[in-house]
Amino acid sequence: MSVSAAAPPASSLSAARAALPQLPRRLDPLALLALPALLFMAVVFLMPLLLLLWASVRAEGGFSLAGYVRVLGDSYYIGVIGNSLRLGLVTAFGALLLGYPAAFALARARGYAQAILFALVFLPLTVSIIVKSFGWGIVLRRDGILNWLLINLGLIERPLRMLFTEESLYAGMINVFLPFMVLPIYSVVRMLDPRLSEAAATLGASPLFRFLRITLPLSLPGVVAGLSIVFSLAVAAYVTPSLLMGDRYMTMSMVMAKAFLNLRDWQLGSAMAAVLLALAVAVVVGAGLLQRRLARHGQ
Amino acid sequence: MTTMPSLAVEATAPARTSAPEHLVVSGATKRFGAVTVLDDLSISVAKGEFVSLLGPSGCGKTTLLRCVAGLLRLDRGRILVAGAEITRLPAHKRNIGVVFQNYALFPHLTVAENLGFGLRAQGVSRAEAAPRVAEALALVRMTEHADKPVTALSGGQQQRVAVARALAVRPSLLLLDEPFSALDRKLREVMQVELKHLLREVGITAIFVTHDQEEALVVSDRIAVMNAGRIEQLADPATLYGRPASLYVLDFVGQSTRLTGQVMESAEGEVTVDTPLGRVRAPGLFLSGSQVVVAVRPEAMMLDGVAAGMPPSAGINRLTTRIREVSFLGSRTLLHLEVPDSGTTVNRALIELPRLPEGASPGNPVTVAFRAADTMVFPAS
Numbered sequence: 001m002s003v004s005a006a007a008p009p010a011s012s013l014s015a016a017r018a019a020l021p022q023l024p025r026r027l028d029p030l031a032l033l034a035l036p037a038l039l040f041m042a043v044v045f046l047m048p049l050l051l052l053l054w055a056s057v058r059a060e061g062g063f064s065l066a067g068y069v070r071v072l073g074d075s076y077y078i079g080v081i082g083n084s085l086r087l088g089l090v091t092a093f094g095a096l097l098l099g100y101p102a103a104f105a106l107a108r109a110r111g112y113a114q115a116i117l118f119a120l121v122f123l124p125l126t127v128s129i130i131v132k133s134f135g136w137g138i139v140l141r142r143d144g145i146l147n148w149l150l151i152n153l154g155l156i157e158r159p160l161r162m163l164f165t166e167e168s169l170y171a172g173m174i175n176v177f178l179p180f181m182v183l184p185i186y187s188v189v190r191m192l193d194p195r196l197s198e199a200a201a202t203l204g205a206s207p208l209f210r211f212l213r214i215t216l217p218l219s220l221p222g223v224v225a226g227l228s229i230v231f232s233l234a235v236a237a238y239v240t241p242s243l244l245m246g247d248r249y250m251t252m253s254m255v256m257a258k259a260f261l262n263l264r265d266w267q268l269g270s271a272m273a274a275v276l277l278a279l280a281v282a283v284v285v286g287a288g289l290l291q292r293r294l295a296r297h298g299q
Numbered sequence: 300m301t302t303m304p305s306l307a308v309e310a311t312a313p314a315r316t317s318a319p320e321h322l323v324v325s326g327a328t329k330r331f332g333a334v335t336v337l338d339d340l341s342i343s344v345a346k347g348e349f350v351s352l353l354g355p356s357g358c359g360k361t362t363l364l365r366c367v368a369g370l371l372r373l374d375r376g377r378i379l380v381a382g383a384e385i386t387r388l389p390a391h392k393r394n395i396g397v398v399f400q401n402y403a404l405f406p407h408l409t410v411a412e413n414l415g416f417g418l419r420a421q422g423v424s425r426a427e428a429a430p431r432v433a434e435a436l437a438l439v440r441m442t443e444h445a446d447k448p449v450t451a452l453s454g455g456q457q458q459r460v461a462v463a464r465a466l467a468v469r470p471s472l473l474l475l476d477e478p479f480s481a482l483d484r485k486l487r488e489v490m491q492v493e494l495k496h497l498l499r500e501v502g503i504t505a506i507f508v509t510h511d512q513e514e515a516l517v518v519s520d521r522i523a524v525m526n527a528g529r530i531e532q533l534a535d536p537a538t539l540y541g542r543p544a545s546l547y548v549l550d551f552v553g554q555s556t557r558l559t560g561q562v563m564e565s566a567e568g569e570v571t572v573d574t575p576l577g578r579v580r581a582p583g584l585f586l587s588g589s590q591v592v593v594a595v596r597p598e599a600m601m602l603d604g605v606a607a608g609m610p611p612s613a614g615i616n617r618l619t620t621r622i623r624e625v626s627f628l629g630s631r632t633l634l635h636l637e638v639p640d641s642g643t644t645v646n647r648a649l650i651e652l653p654r655l656p657e658g659a660s661p662g663n664p665v666t667v668a669f670r671a672a673d674t675m676v677f678p679a680s
Contacts, residue, residue, distance in 0.1 A: 106589055175421070198370050199403035201390040203417030210391075217407050 047279075056270035067271030079253065083277065084252040088235030091173040092227045094182075094242030098174065099181035099221075099226065106182065121179050129176065133243040140168055163288040167265030169244045176240055177233055181226040221294050232280040252276045321346040321368070321504045322472055327376035329362055335371070336362045339527035349383075351507040351515035351531075352628060353551065354525035357559065360508045363525075366473050367506070369393045380471055391420075396465030398475040402457050410460055411436065411445040417468035435467040438497070438598040454482050455490060462494065466501060473498065473505045479514060491517045512552045516540070524548045540596075546677045549594055556648040557594045558638065559679060562587050575646055576640040581674035590679035597633065597651035601675035603666035605666040616674060618646065619666045626657055634659060636667070645649060 056067050059097065069078045106117045139145050140162040147159040162168055200210045236252035252272055259269030309394050322344040329337040336359045344350045352360035367378055369390030378386045385393050392491040414435045418428040420452050436442045439459035444452065449460060465473055479487045483648070495518050495675045495680060496506050508513050515522045516536045522534040524547070532544040543549040549557070560574035570583045573595050590638070603617065626633040632655045636648035650667050
């Protein structure tokens with residue numbers, strides 16, 4: 001569960017946040033519909049999470065922050081945290097760069113074109129990461145398709161090392177998480193009234209001015225949502241970095257897995273998990289607040 | 300018709316005859332796939348004139364407006380404003396204001412920011428724009444709402460902001476796409492007069508798109524009735540109502556009695572038509588035996604008792620039938636009359652009276668009279 005620890009707190013936190021203003025009023029009977037989900041989450045998520053947090057501060061004969069000192073005081077682990085953050089940021093902004101225009105195309109497309117674009121967005125989700133990394137191997141290895149193509153086009157003299165590089169990891173991560181960027185932006189852009197941009201045009205605004213002053217600000221809530229989802233997924237990623245880079249690029253989740261599975265070092269693993277959780281929660285809550293501000297300004 | 304008093308005022312309005320043509324559209328053609336939305340359409344609008352494009356949905360009126368605004372490209376044809384060709388200019392270089400049906404106010408900006416948007420987009424500095432924004436705010440009496448988000452405004456206020464935003468950049472022409480359709484009836488009537496007055500004061504040339512004939516009669520100097528991508532008739536409201544060029548225009552503007560019939564006699568510019576309610580004489584040139592539709596406006600019809608006072612000249616048509624239904628409308632009363640085979644929608648008879656006459660109830664016999672001169676004849680379609 002440490003692998004996916006970052007994603008669920010987003011939903012439970014914002015749910016709690018949304019429920020807060022409701023409390024003074026009488027409880028809506030419909031709220032009871034959330035009960036099964038709440039019980040389920042309590043058993044499979046909240047209890048293990050509390051046990052994990054407890055494990056991170058438990059020591060022989062009582063309470064200790066030694067695990068956190070080890071994680072935050074060791075330059076190796078700081079480097080690992082840096083790796084994870086860099087991976088999260090590069091993946092999130094890389095996916096934004098590719099996903100933002102794609103979301104617009106998706107929102108504007110009609111009929112068959114839209115169905116095909118939707119399929120292109122969702123198809124990567126249906127292909128197992130194992131299959132994908134095998135495919136990347138074929139494309140990226142020294143005698144792979146991409147090197148063959150570049151050499152035959154005369155662009156390079158001898159094959160480039162592309163597999164097991166940081167760049168290939170970024171490419172793989174963006175591939176995996178792109179749908180989570182496209183969908184929230186699409187859902188916002190789809191609701192944008194095209195007449196707003198037309199109205200701006202009739203007022204003398206150039207296409208660039210229209211984009212910067214109308215389209216971009218009104219699509220920001222989707223951008224913030226996409227960034228926070230992709231960042232929190234990518235910062236906690238385990239499978240893709242392990243398959244594409246292995247030990248050459250240690251992320252927080254990989255350290256956790258090693259600590260729990262190989263070293264049986266519960267203190268290290270759970271402290272690292274708690275740090276990751278804190279980072280992800282901070283980003284998600286921060287993004288949520290930013291989004292609310294943007295939404296309020298937009299109303 | 301409630302609109303008649305304002306028609307009388309309009310007839311004296313000094314609009315166009317002397318002013319030069321400001322907007323000229325010639326040979327405009329636009330197709331969407333296999334559908335021809337604008338079909339070789341031409342129209343000229345004088346400087347300072349208010350023209351309505353009136354027609355049912357799908358007649359091409361909004362497409363024409365969007366082509367003039369530069370939001371759509373014509374397949375063929377030309378558009379000139381003040382003598383300059385703008386056919387191929389993009390919308391942001393045309394300086395033509397548009398008030399959209401849903402107003403299209405920028406939801407993330409305040410009222411003042413909405414009004415200043417066009418000036419800022421055209422490179423006017425914030426300092427220079429401020430007094431012009433204040434002026435536009437004052438023009439539509441929205442000064443105290445300057446810093447409100449536009450989403451906090453009522454429908455009428457939003458419409459005023461949309462108009463002020465379009466006027467703030469001093470466009471050469473203002474296009475309004477169903478600007479009143481989002482307002483409830485009462486407010487709509489107020490805003491129609493208010494907006495017309497405002498635009499007249501500004502002195503701008505304006506084109507309204509509407510499917511509401513009453514609205515077109517209220518706001519326009521001239522009305523272009525559109526049908527299937529063409530202009531069926533372009534005329535001032537009184538002419539359009541009194542002398543519709545076709546059955547289509549007759550049906551689209553105002554109500555009328557209309558009876559199908561056959562021409563029995565045709566002589567000296569007058570025809571005698573055999574209708575389901577009896578013989579009707581009317582001015583017109585039709586061959587004997589041709590199928591026609593006879594039409595009379597409801598306020599041109601009288602009860603026979605009233606007509607009895609008129610000279611018993613040959614110029615009076617009389618029809619006897621029964622009252623089918625009575626509609627009391629406050630300032631006037633409409634009597635719907637029985638017409639044989641009125642099950643078809645082709646034939647119907649209406650008479651409008653200032654007040655409810657005694658004994659006017661469904662089933663009672665009635666004789667109505669109207670002058671031959673007030674009777675119109677159209678070829679049956």
